[in-house]
Amino acid sequence: MATSNGNTRGPAVAAADPLGEPFLQTRLAPPGRPATFLRRSRLLEHLDQALDTPLTMVNGSAGAGKTLLVADWAAGLGQPVAWFTNEAGDQGAGVFWAYVLHALQAAGVPLCADIGCPADASRVDHKLLARLADELSGHDRPAILVLDEFDRQTAPQTAEQLEFVLHHAGPGLRLILVTRTEPLLPLHRYRAAAAMTEIRDAELAFTPDEAADLLELHGLRLPAEATRALVERTRGWAAGLRLCAMAARESEDPEAYLREFEAGRSAVADFLLAEVLKRQTARTQDLLLRVSVVDRFCPALAEALTGRSGLEPVLAGLYRQNAFVEDVGHSWYRLHPLFGEILRAHLRARHPGLEPELHRRAGQWLRATGALPEALAHGAAAGDWEFTAGAFVDDLAIGQLFTGLRADDLAELFARMGPEVTGAAPDVVRAARDLAEHDLERGLNHLRLAEEHLAEEALDPALRLSCVLLESLAARLTGSPSRAEKAVATAEELRHEVPAHLLDKHPELTALLLTHLGSARLWAGSFDEARAALSEVAGCPSGVATALPRQDSLGHLALIDYLNGWLGRAERKALAALSETEQFGLHRPPGADLGRLVLAAVAVDRDDLGQAQALLEEAADSAPAALDPVTAAGRSLVAARLLLARGDPRAAAAAADPAVPADVASPWAEVHTALVTSAAHLAEGRPDTAAKVLDDVPYGTEPAYAAELAWAQLAAGNRDAALDLVDHLRTRSRTGPGVSVCAALVRARAAQEAGDEATARKLLARALLEARRERLRRPFLDAGPRLRHLLDTPPLQSLAAGWLTPGGPAPRAPEERAPLVVEELSGREREVLVRLAQMMSTEEIAADLYVSVNTVKTHLKSVYRKLGVNRRGEAVRRARERGLM
Structure with missing residues (x-):
């Protein structure tokens, strides 16, 4: 083809570059691919887009696999590709363009002879560039030019010239830059015009599946979990994976090597030190070594570690260079994990003894900026436990040893604090750690030491408030309600001295205080007072900080409901307790056991003994060495009742006593022990001994256990005492079916013994109606053969059929079709309706729903309107007719 001026095509470039040196063929050919090279289809498919866009940039860190990827793609194209590898020290634009022209000619790109070749190593004639662009623009098929290691080409003038040719060559040139940094081209324009293909470091990273294939090419087959761990440690970095694989192949246990290898003593270290660290200036190398002690860093933190200022552009430049510095957003950076490991090892070798000082500086800076978890980690790494414990307590974070996602990490961190560290803050932390691990004796000893420091010095209110929190926990664990009340009162006084932002930051502190108070009150039998404290916690906003106290409080509230005879309420609260922490992924704490124990107790009363046993065992699996008295008594209550239900009275009597030392006696726990012991004696034919056990119980008037005590008295032959107890219950309205059913059975049996079977039947019918909605079976099964015989007679038989005795419910008579519901009930209205059916008062519904x-x-008015009724009974009946319940 002839050019416009009549010149014919001929040699476009000379045999030597402008320096007179021969062209190096190794710089003009793609590199060979090793036998262990892994072809990755997803990247090749992406790179195919380079054929449709003028500019393509493959930008990644050293060893990311950029060059081999492009070489593999070029080999599979089926057409020539011009390739030029830049080198450091190239002397000017003339050498660069001479090589580019030679690469194009070597790839068979037809160029006119009059384009010429640069004569000056440092300069390029603009006419040459214009001729080249014009020539390329006239070709039918675009030339593909790969410029490898383009990051070594740092002259802005050369970048401008390249952009000029690319722009004016139009569809005649497809330029592919392989680089560690972003070139000095106007990339924003190409991105905005969708005229650019980009493959960056994140895309170049190997996936776990690709890593497994690569390892297999090296003769290694690893479990999927081991491969994922290696990919996480290397961030999928190609060179790291290959170097690790080659080293592991020489090991006797490759899997163990890949899991445990020291990055600072590996071929990976040699690569990164040579390719990344040593490319930096001495000051930048020092910066990288110092920031290696922190997980993440910003310019201000880097300045605190180095004692230098103006580091923001340096860090941004390291990121742009792909120097294994990752941008995590908002001017924060982190090192590649392997690079960080290697730098720390290099730091210890180059500057022995500097690392603890750097940790100390980092801890102080992070504490000042409010990053407490990281500050604690660095304080511990520096061995500065006075700073670490002080920062933890001063932040009012002591409750985090008992709550939240970091409890285990904090316990492990402070476990490294030696006994030589003394002071109020260290002893408070030791006490909290021991109590969190259920070591009551050691925890109380450390708490006493902390209180001695408090008595000697005027200390920070946050420290004193932390100590008060532990006092409330100690009161709970020792069954001392007066101690708990004093602790909470002191805490209320101290709250005015503590900065408000700390209290807002740590809602778990108040939640824990009230939970411990509620537990101590419950142990002492003060149910109403306990419910007040516990309900405040259960009603607080949900969040990871308060999830465990909320769970604990709901478990205690469930136990109160159970003891008061409200099985349904107890079950709902216990289930809510168990689900409270699941949404945050928290491990199951000991407080969760109380919810399971309540569910087990409900299962016993419903005669679901298999379920009760499973729940009891599940709770026992995670039992700590020391239980608080309430949980211990709850466990013994369930275990003993289950053994009684299974016909093992002797074992039940042995299990009945919780044997937990406490400062005060618990009325309900003592009555529980007496009831089981009395029932065991009766089952073994010793009614007199059973009666004697009951005579020693001084708590006969509390509604929570008066009905069961009345039944035990009646079974032991004390009919008058039994009737006195149930008569007293007539004036109490806060007890549920668990109590009222038992009381009705006492009266029914007493009437039957007096020969009044009609009254006995009426009382039994009332008991069946109340028990049916709670599926309460155990009292009827324990009622004795004479009373159970009445259940086989009409109409009691139909009331018991299907849920208490075999057989289905009696068929219902045809009813007139009820009118349709005018409007759909809301979720909350349905909840209110369910509680209406359970005969709960308005006040009880309010308490149950918070x-x-x-x-x-x-809500009741709305329910009545939507159902077209005026009274509670009609609302329940209408809802059942319409299948709403």
Whole structure:
């Protein structure tokens, strides 16, 4: 083809570059691919887009696999590709363009003879560039030019010239830059015009599946988990994976090597030190070594570690260079994990003894900026335990040893604090750690030491408040309600001295205080007072900080409901307790056991003994060495009742006593022990001994256990005492079916013994109706053969059929079709309706749903309107007719 001026095509470039040196063929050919090279289809498919865009940039760190990827792609194209590898020290634009022209000619790109060749190593004639662009623009098929290691080409003038040719060559040139840094081209324009293909470091990283294939090419087959761990440690970095694989292949245990190898003593270290660290200036090398002690860093933290200022552009430049510095957003950076390991090893070798000082500086800076978890980690790494414990306590974070996602990490961190560290803050932390691990004796000893320091010095209110929190926990664990009340009162006084932002930051502190107070009150039998404290915690906003106290409080509230005879309420609260922490991924704490124990107790009362046993065993699996008295008594209550239900009275009597030392006696726990012991004696034919056990119980008037005590008295032959107890219950309205059913059975049996079977039947019918909605079976099974015989007679038989005795419910008579519901009930209205059916008062519904009485009344009005009724009974009946319940 002839050019416009009539010149014919001929040799476009000379045999030597402008320096008179021969062209090096190794710089003009793609590198060979090793036998262990892994072809990755997803990247090749992406790179195919380079044929449709003028500019392509493959930008990644050293050893990311950029060059081999492009070489593999070029080999599979089926057409020539011009290739030029830049080198450091190239002397000017003339040499660069001479090589580019030679690469194009070597690839068979037809060029006119009059384009010429640069004569000056440092300069390029603009006419040459214009001729080249014009020539390329006239070709039918675009020339593909790969410029490898383009990051070594740092002259802005050369980048401008390259962009000029690329722009004016139009569709005649496809330029592919392989680089560690972003070139000085106007990339924003190409991106905005969708005229650019990009493959960056993140895309170049090997996936776990690709890593497994690569390892297999090296003769290694690893479990999937081991491969994932290696990919996480290397971030999928190609060179790291290959070097690790080659080293592991020489090991007797490749899997163990890849899991445990020291990065600082590996071929990976040699690569990164040579290719990354030593390319930097001495000051930048020092910066990288110093920031290696922290997981992440910003310019201000880097300045604190180095004692230098103005580091923001340096860090940004390291990131742009792909120097294994990753941008995590908002001017924060982190090192590649392997690079960080290697730098730390290099730091210890180059500057012995500097690392602890750097950790100390980092800890102080991070504490000042409010990054407490990282500050603690660096304080511990520096061995500065006075700083670490002080920072932890001053931040009012002591409750985090008992709650949240970091409890285990904090316990492990402070376990490294030696006994030589003394002071109020270290002893408070030791006490909290021991109590969190259920070592009551050691925890109380350290708490006493901390309180001695408090008595000697005027200390920070955050420290004193932390000590008070532990006092409340000690009161709970020792069954001392007065101690708990004093601790909470002291805490209330100290709250005014503590900065408000700390209290807002740590809602777990108040939640824990009230939970411990509620537990101590419950142990002492003060159910209403306990419910007040526990309900405040259960009603607080949900969050990871308060999830465990909320769970603990809901478990205690469930136990109160169970003891008061409200099985359904107890079950709902216990289930809510168990689900409270699941949404945050928290491990199961000991407080969760109380919810399981309540569910097990409910299962016993419903005669689901298999379920009760499973729940009891599940709770026992995670039992700590020391239980708080409430949980211990709850466990013995369930275990003993289950053994009684299974016909093992002797084992039940042995299991009945919780044997937990406490400062005060628990009335309900003592009655529970007496009831089981009395029942065991009766089962073994010793009614007199059973009666004697009951005579020693001084708590006969509490509604929570008066009905069961009345039944035990009646079974032991004390009919008058039994009736006195149930008569007293007539004036109490807060007890549920678990109590009222038992009381009705006492009266029914007493009437039957007096020969009044009609009254006995009426009382049994009432008991069956109340028990049916709670599926309460155990009292009827324990009622004795004479009373159970009445259940086989009509109409009691139909009331018991299907849920208490075999057979289905009696068929219902045809009813007139009820009118349709005018409007759909809301979720909350359905909840209120369910509680209406359980005969709960408005106040009880409000307490159960944690809303006000006025709110319940509003929902009731809406329910009545939507169902077209005026009374509670009609609302329940209508809802059942329409299948709403």
